[in-house]
Amino acid sequence: MRRLILAAALIALPVIIPPAIAQQRPASPVAGQPIPSVPPGPGQPAATIIAEPAAMMIAACDADGDARVTTAELTTCVAKSFAGTEGAATGSIGYIAYSDWALKWLGDRNALPSPFTVDADNDNRITLVELQGQFAKLFARFDIDKDGVVTRAELLTIKTGFRDLGGRGKRGGKQ
Known part of the structure; x- marks a missing residue:
């Protein structure tokens, strides 16, 4: 019986952790305090597929x-985007x-x-006819299979052998 009372008393006692060990334990997130960030890794690799x-x-x-x-969807869409431009x-x-149109529609x-x-x-x-013509x-350039329809795959550009040349083109000249 004494052992049972002793065990219960030990369980009820607060645990005292030496300061050296307490500093090694990761801090648990507390409401209102920022969560520690993960150290930065090597970074994301350069994109090989772009749009x-x-x-x-x-x-x-x-x-x-x-x-x-x-082509019908494109023609209608370009007309709608042009109509929303100031002065159109x-x-x-x-x-x-x-340039305002380009900011909104091209980013x-x-x-x-x-x-x-x-x-x-x-x-x-710039007229609507000129914008639709461009x-x-x-559209014709992106329509690889020339079926009059452009798919997402046709709209992507795949960069092969990409390397960063410090702001210079592949031939070493300024871009």
Whole structure:
């Protein structure tokens, strides 16, 4: 019986951990305190599959959700995106409005195609017909099997032998 009382008393006593051992134990997360971060690793490897900004927009033109974009879907989508641009009601937009369009639809004001490429008649204005014409060219380039439909796989660009050259092109010149 004495052993049972002694065991119960030992169990009821608070455990005292020496400070040296307590410091070695990982801290348990407490509400309101930040969780310790994991040390950084070697980093993520460079991407070998990328999507051009124009390809991302074309993919977003999939109106029926079948993961395929037709020329009809693209034409409608480009018209809708153009119509939402400031100044488009006049029938054409300037290069600054085009950069606003590019920011919204391509993700960056300087994304390709540039306004100089889209402006086919070089009048410093971009019309819906010019924008649709440029995207028709891009669509044709992405449509690898020439079936009039672009799939997600066709919109991806696979980079092989990619290496970082410190901001320089493969030939060593400035980009």
